[in-house]
Amino acid sequence: MPKLTFYNLPIEKQQHLIDAAKQEFSSASLSDASIANIVKAAGISRGSFYQYFEGKEDLYFYLLNGYTAERKKIFRDILEKTKGDLFQAMSEFYRITVNEEELLDFKRNVLLNMTEQVETKFIKIVDEEESEEEFKKISNLIDKNKLNSSGNKELYHLLKIVMSVTIRNWIEYFAKNLTVEESIANYEIELKLLRTGLSRM
Amino acid sequence: MPKLTFYNLPIEKQQHLIDAAKQEFSSASLSDASIANIVKAAGISRGSFYQYFEGKEDLYFYLLNGYTAERKKIFRDILEKTKGDLFQAMSEFYRITVNEEELLDFKRNVLLNMTEQVETKFIKIVDEEESEEEFKKISNLIDKNKLNSSGNKELYHLLKIVMSVTIRNWIEYFAKNLTVEESIANYEIELKLLRTGLSRM
DNA sequence: CTCAAATATGACAACGTGTCATTTTTTATT
DNA sequence: AATAAAAAATGACACGTTGTCATATTTGAG
Numbered sequence: 001m002p003k004l005t006f007y008n009l010p011i012e013k014q015q016h017l018i019d020a021a022k023q024e025f026s027s028a029s030l031s032d033a034s035i036a037n038i039v040k041a042a043g044i045s046r047g048s049f050y051q052y053f054e055g056k057e058d059l060y061f062y063l064l065n066g067y068t069a070e071r072k073k074i075f076r077d078i079l080e081k082t083k084g085d086l087f088q089a090m091s092e093f094y095r096i097t098v099n100e101e102e103l104l105d106f107k108r109n110v111l112l113n114m115t116e117q118v119e120t121k122f123i124k125i126v127d128e129e130e131s132e133e134e135f136k137k138i139s140n141l142i143d144k145n146k147l148n149s150s151g152n153k154e155l156y157h158l159l160k161i162v163m164s165v166t167i168r169n170w171i172e173y174f175a176k177n178l179t180v181e182e183s184i185a186n187y188e189i190e191l192k193l194l195r196t197g198l199s200r201m
Numbered sequence: 202m203p204k205l206t207f208y209n210l211p212i213e214k215q216q217h218l219i220d221a222a223k224q225e226f227s228s229a230s231l232s233d234a235s236i237a238n239i240v241k242a243a244g245i246s247r248g249s250f251y252q253y254f255e256g257k258e259d260l261y262f263y264l265l266n267g268y269t270a271e272r273k274k275i276f277r278d279i280l281e282k283t284k285g286d287l288f289q290a291m292s293e294f295y296r297i298t299v300n301e302e303e304l305l306d307f308k309r310n311v312l313l314n315m316t317e318q319v320e321t322k323f324i325k326i327v328d329e330e331e332s333e334e335e336f337k338k339i340s341n342l343i344d345k346n347k348l349n350s351s352g353n354k355e356l357y358h359l360l361k362i363v364m365s366v367t368i369r370n371w372i373e374y375f376a377k378n379l380t381v382e383e384s385i386a387n388y389e390i391e392l393k394l395l396r397t398g399l400s401r402m
Numbered sequence: 403c404t405c406a407a408a409t410a411t412g413a414c415a416a417c418g419t420g421t422c423a424t425t426t427t428t429t430a431t432t
Numbered sequence: 433a434a435t436a437a438a439a440a441a442t443g444a445c446a447c448g449t450t451g452t453c454a455t456a457t458t459t460g461a462g
Contacts, residue, residue: 235448235449235450236449236450236451237448237449237450247450247451248451248452248453251450251451251452256450256451257450
């Protein structure tokens with residue numbers, strides 16, 4: 001989390017720094033990105049940077065938090081629109097996700113270099129410890145009659161599976177340079193498999 | 202891939218270097234690891250290192266390749282033993298996986314810092330492009346009558362799903378410091394969900 | 403035994419990180 | 433408005449890391 005000093009800055013200056021960071025993290029992974037480039041683009045001194053953030057990881061996760069918060073909102077909205085139909089919602093959500101062109105390079109870098117710490121930010125929706133409330137919020141929106149889970153614990157694992165598969169497809173979209181259509185087609189195949197089950201009964 | 206010079210080295214010296222690398226990558230992630238530490242532990246000069254490998258990534262993936270090759274062999278053996286029952290095989294495979302204590306710290310670092318590039322090494326089993334043959338090898342061992350896939354393409358996606366969920370559980374075992382039993386219990390819940398399907402029909 | 407090819411070496415330039423003494427700006431107080 | 437104290441900004445610096453390269457050493461073929 002940014003230090004207090006950062007929040008005390010005029011919004012405009014905050015935004016400058018954020019823009020510079022987005023630029024740098026769009027052309028380099030977290031470990032390859034350099035603070036020197038960021039402060040140069042933002043027009044601040046190196047010392048100041050360390051007065052705002054603990055280090056580049058801090059800034060990186062601050063950006064990521066903002067982004068994932070937006071996405072969760074979008075997801076919840078879709079879930080409401082589909083009246084709690086999880087799979088219909090996932091399908092729409094994925095379409096929107098891969099079609100969105102904003103911050104494309106940033107997302108590419110994030111996804112291709114996604115570590116457990118980063119992934120957790122994305123699927124925190126279903127992470128019991130870090131956001132019990134977020135899970136409840138989502139859980140309440142979902143029409144459980146359509147799902148094959150017999151309780152909260154199973155619902156948790158069910159969501160985890162769906163999120164894993166979704167993220168993995170998103171990553172592959174970048175890793176294999178798929179077209180939007182190809183990626184959506186792949187995702188639909190996997191959603192269908194998930195819904196109907198992998199075992200023949 | 203290591204350079205020719207490395208393979209020309211006496212096995213003993215190769216092993217020394219590999220041991221030193223395992224040690225370093227057990228206490229640091231790929232990006233945090235330092236070549237200085239490795240060459241010091243191996244008793245070679247920095248210059249020599251660069252005559253054997255392109256850089257630390259090269260060495261890292263060389264180690265990883267060796268490890269994943271072993272695991273794939275183990276997986277195929279189990280699959281044969283279970284007469285092609287994929288889910289029984291996965292269950293046994295996972296048990297063995299989380300119970301294995303060798304190179305624990307190395308695996309922890311690998312898994313918690315797993316990027317797309319690293320993950321691909323693990324699930325290359327089901328990666329069409331990089332190892333068509335590996336896919337066929339596995340595919341031939343699997344009893345498809347027990348699975349709900351209607352062709353090669355679906356089987357491919359089915360395996361991808363299973364691998365994603367498996368790896369995600371393995372990562373969580375480290376990330377959340379689960380006990381072996383907890384992790385296996387979680388995995389079994391998810392396998393059951395996968396088998397029977399997530400939607401209520 | 404000789405000499406060319408292969409291998410080993412560590413000093414070095416370039417770059418990156420986090421710190422800190424110092425300077426500049428802002429805020430509060432009289 | 434003048435002054436003091438607190439907050440913020442700065443960039444030089446110590447230290448670590450990477451990849452290279454001119455030089456030294458070893459190996460092997462004739």
